Amino acid sequence: MPLTMKKLAEVFSHKDVGLTQGHRMCPGCGAPITVKLALMTAKAMGYEPIVAFATGCMEVSSTIYPYSAWSIPYIHNAFENVSATISGVETAYRALKKRGKISPDKKYAFFAFGGDGGTYDIGLQSLSGAIERGHKFVYILYDNEGYMNTGNQRSGSTPPGAETTTAPVGKEIPGKVQLKKNIVEIIAAHEDVYAATVVVGEPMDFMSKVEKALQFDGPSFIASLSPCVRFWRIPENKTIEITKLAVQTKYWPLYEVERGVYRITRKPSKFRPVIDFVKAQQRFRLLLKRPDADAIVQRIQDYVDKRWERLLALEQATKDKPSR
Amino acid sequence: MMEKVAQMIAITGAQAVAHAMRQIEPDVVAAYPITPQTPIVEYFAKFVADGVVRTEMIPVESEHSAMSAVVGAVAAGARAMTATSANGLALMHEIVYIAASTRLPVVMPVVNRALSGPINIHCDHSDTMAERDSGWIQFYVEDAQEAYDLTILSVRLAEHEHVRLPVMVNQDGFIISHGVEPVSLLPDDVVKKFVGELKPIYPLLDTEHPVTYGPLDLYDYYFEHKRQQIEAMKNVKKVFPEIAQEFFKISGRKYSFVEPYKLDDAEHVMVALGSTNGTVKYTVDKMREKGRKVGLLKIWMFRPFPKDEIQRYLTGRKSVVVLDRSASFGAEAPLYEAVKSSLYESASRPLLSSFVYGLGGRDITTENIEEAFEKSISGELVTDHEYYLGLRE
Numbered sequence: 001m002p003l004t005m006k007k008l009a010e011v012f013s014h015k016d017v018g019l020t021q022g023h024r025m026c027p028g029c030g031a032p033i034t035v036k037l038a039l040m041t042a043k044a045m046g047y048e049p050i051v052a053f054a055t056g057c058m059e060v061s062s063t064i065y066p067y068s069a070w071s072i073p074y075i076h077n078a079f080e081n082v083s084a085t086i087s088g089v090e091t092a093y094r095a096l097k098k099r100g101k102i103s104p105d106k107k108y109a110f111f112a113f114g115g116d117g118g119t120y121d122i123g124l125q126s127l128s129g130a131i132e133r134g135h136k137f138v139y140i141l142y143d144n145e146g147y148m149n150t151g152n153q154r155s156g157s158t159p160p161g162a163e164t165t166t167a168p169v170g171k172e173i174p175g176k177v178q179l180k181k182n183i184v185e186i187i188a189a190h191e192d193v194y195a196a197t198v199v200v201g202e203p204m205d206f207m208s209k210v211e212k213a214l215q216f217d218g219p220s221f222i223a224s225l226s227p228c229v230r231f232w233r234i235p236e237n238k239t240i241e242i243t244k245l246a247v248q249t250k251y252w253p254l255y256e257v258e259r260g261v262y263r264i265t266r267k268p269s270k271f272r273p274v275i276d277f278v279k280a281q282q283r284f285r286l287l288l289k290r291p292d293a294d295a296i297v298q299r300i301q302d303y304v305d306k307r308w309e310r311l312l313a314l315e316q317a318t319k320d321k322p323s324r
Numbered sequence: 325m326m327e328k329v330a331q332m333i334a335i336t337g338a339q340a341v342a343h344a345m346r347q348i349e350p351d352v353v354a355a356y357p358i359t360p361q362t363p364i365v366e367y368f369a370k371f372v373a374d375g376v377v378r379t380e381m382i383p384v385e386s387e388h389s390a391m392s393a394v395v396g397a398v399a400a401g402a403r404a405m406t407a408t409s410a411n412g413l414a415l416m417h418e419i420v421y422i423a424a425s426t427r428l429p430v431v432m433p434v435v436n437r438a439l440s441g442p443i444n445i446h447c448d449h450s451d452t453m454a455e456r457d458s459g460w461i462q463f464y465v466e467d468a469q470e471a472y473d474l475t476i477l478s479v480r481l482a483e484h485e486h487v488r489l490p491v492m493v494n495q496d497g498f499i500i501s502h503g504v505e506p507v508s509l510l511p512d513d514v515v516k517k518f519v520g521e522l523k524p525i526y527p528l529l530d531t532e533h534p535v536t537y538g539p540l541d542l543y544d545y546y547f548e549h550k551r552q553q554i555e556a557m558k559n560v561k562k563v564f565p566e567i568a569q570e571f572f573k574i575s576g577r578k579y580s581f582v583e584p585y586k587l588d589d590a591e592h593v594m595v596a597l598g599s600t601n602g603t604v605k606y607t608v609d610k611m612r613e614k615g616r617k618v619g620l621l622k623i624w625m626f627r628p629f630p631k632d633e634i635q636r637y638l639t640g641r642k643s644v645v646v647l648d649r650s651a652s653f654g655a656e657a658p659l660y661e662a663v664k665s666s667l668y669e670s671a672s673r674p675l676l677s678s679f680v681y682g683l684g685g686r687d688i689t690t691e692n693i694e695e696a697f698e699k700s701i702s703g704e705l706v707t708d709h710e711y712y713l714g715l716r717e
Contacts, residue, residue: 048531052396063539073528076538077395078418084389087382088354088396088404089528095351095380095402102529126392129385 003044003207011044016071018049023062023069028236030226030243031058031142033200035113038140038222039072041210047109048072052086054118055079057149057228058142080122083130083139086112090135109214110137116157117147120181131190131219138213139221141183144228152231156181161278161287161296164231169286174296179303187221188257191323194220196256196265199243200227205254205265212256225252233282242280249277250304253311260323262314274301330508330575337468337500340507341407341433341493342367344475346377347515348431351402351522354382354393358412359445360497361435365407387412391419398428399537401527403479405430409497410437410451417455423490424459425553426537429482429522430490432460433475436598436649437497438684446685447497449597449650453658459553461491461560462627464597468505471495473577474624476510479519480567486559488525496599498685514574557628564625581630583622584637586612590619592701593638593674595663596647597623600681600688604647607693618697623659634666641674643700647713649682657710677705681713688714 018039025032035058042049050073053059059076062069077085090110096102112130114123119141127139146164147153154167154176161175169175188195194216198206206224213220225246227239234242246252247266251274254266275297278284287293335343341364345353353372355365371377382397384390390406397404408416413434423430439450452462461481465471471493478491495501510518526535541549561581568579585605587593594604601622611618621637623630638644646664648657655661660678667673679696682688692713699705 050400050528050531060540063536065539065541065545068536068539070536071534073531073534074536075396075399075528077392077422081388081392081419084354084384084392085396087384087389088352088393088398089400091352091354091380091382091393092397092400092402092404093529095378095397096400096529098378098380099351101401106531108529108531125385126389129389132385133383 003041003211008040008044012040015043018043018051018070018072019062020069020071022067024064025058025061026230028229028239029057030144030200030224030228030239031115033239034140034142034224034226037200037203037206038111038138038210041207042109042111042214045211045214047107047214049109049111050089051075052077052082052089052112054082054114054123056115056118058113058115060149079118081126082112082114082118082123083127086110086137087130087133087135090137112137112139114139114141115149116141116143116145116155120156120183128190131187131193131221134192134218136217137219138210139219141221141223142226143223144226144232145180146228146231148228148231157183160300162283163286169290174290174292175287184221184223184257188260192218192259194218194256194258196221197223197225197252197254199225199247199252199254201240201243202247202254202266209256216258231283233285234280238280245272245277245280248272249274250308251277253308255311258322261318261321262311264311264315274304330510332506332508334504335468335507336363336502336504337471337495338363338435338502339367340468340472341475341495342371343509344472345405346371347510347512348405348476348479348519349377349516350379350405352380352382352394352397352404353406354384354390354397354404355406356384356387356390356408356412358387358409360437360501361407361409361412363501364433364435387416388419391416391423394430395419395423395426395428398430399426399528401524401529403522405432407433407435409435410439413451413455414439420455420458420460422538425549427488427553427556428490429488431475431478431482432490432492433471434492434494435497435501436494444684445497447499447649448683448685449494452492452494453650455492456627456658459489459557460627461489461625462494463491463625464494464623465500466599466601466622468500468503468507469577471500472507472509473571473575473579476515476519477567477571477579481560481564483522484563484567487556487563489556489560494598499599510575518571518574560628579624581625582633582637583624585620585622587619587621587637589617591617591642592645592697593619593621593641593643594645594647594693594697595621595623595659597626597659598649600647600649603688603690604693607690607697610690611694611697616697616701626659629662629666631666634663635670638663638667638674639670640672643675643677643703645677645679645696645700648678648680651680651683656708675700675703675705676707677711678708679711679713686714
């Protein structure tokens, strides 16, 4: 049965989500919202979540010894290995169940969380390996498009023209010049995987994808655009709005790929230009002062337009044609 | 008393360890193949494929993921193992430290191989010596029998409530791992009874008692946690002899921190790690036939370092030659340095000398060993000068 807001309100009026108050994330940060939406879905469905976290903002801010904001089992191992770590936990579960040491009635949800650094870049090998091996886990990427924990350095997810400290907008170079890595396509290229994009500004779409991921017979991957208010340089109360804008500008299309079958889950009747998304964030302010700003923004516009056309075509082409 | 007749078979060191793992039957094995460790993973994978063990295997995509998955599995409440060599160990280095500092009782057979570069597949100890301060207990074995025995024994040591530390059981690449020797295997049920069931502490899978593993630990607590790790390592000195005694009861084979060989009246002693001890024993026997009062102190346990035993067995000798199968660039070789500092307080310090040998698998012969002994006996060696055996210069 699909989750409803009413059901969630009922469940969580007397149950905590798993991530409690007291963590030290910035007000307005997208990461804890991403985590809570995922955990709420799992708990409402009757799962017992176990969380593995890659090194990053959320990890350091939620577990400063001797405190922990986690009321559910949690493990942080290192930066690049959250997928390998959760694969160990998940395998231990299967091994112990086989030996009768764990009740077969217990319904675990194994979650791995990582930022874009831990996912697109340093943790990609570990993630690919865990997916290829077919561990039953849900990987949730909170994508804030940079190494924000360490003060806004460039990542493989940073968009062109965004100001970062390691690809600064300078007199010669207009900040990062490369496009974002298309992480969902990379993950979807594995066999037998469910991959989807979500935003914190579309909670019902978000939760229905987590629901699908949990019910999927194999590994699943959900990429959540999770604004960093500090380094996107947006007001604390704009987090939700900016992610909606990302969807409306085709910057972050909402779709899913289930065993090769594409499905776009939000098709706005009217799109807004990508410049609206760019202008809403001060991380692009230096870019916009440059004489080549229009050309760079146009390049992003062309890219998102073409990607959208491709997605529509893929949706059409893969309909009823799962890879297996 | 041995309850059942042990089985004597001719196998390699790698096979011996695979059999030990089969009998331990861990819940999870996560491993990545690397020469010369590969046959351990291959033999064990066959046991899994044939349903001989109930172990779940994780065929990871790298050693970094092998150790990471093992950390996850042990934290979850399982008994988990891995095995590696050289560059594989170096790749997992970061997580080797995390396993120890998280106090996870992992047992890892390591097949010693020279660390790149240049790339080389043969034996020296540069790989495990690079991990000597990682917080793992380290054994170095002389032969396949010891590799088998100490792999089994280490499960108990690692999981002991006063220890809770991971253990590396190091065997020399190719020399032991691929050399066929007679090995006495204990009956399966005897090993199972000896290792017993893992009693997990704070397992992640116990959702009734949620715990946080791997928190951010800053200047207000990190130091205290390191102190606890130091204390756990000290406890190995108390706990290991008790477990070794229990192992003796089931196997008839005695283990300790060190093994003295013909030391009673020895005036000149050699100290070594690993398979070379066998060659030294043979040479000691030959030299004794010629009336030379020579002996050997084999180091089984390198971490924690057996300082008391070093003092007890080496104080008052005329000369001591320390053999190292790895170099410490710009400093003294690791075993020599440890032996030397252990003897600092001794009332009567022997003439000490340091020989580095066998790097990258260079063979060490009985002639090499005799040459080192004779030079030591003649008194011509200078303490702290690093000498080399079997090197063209």
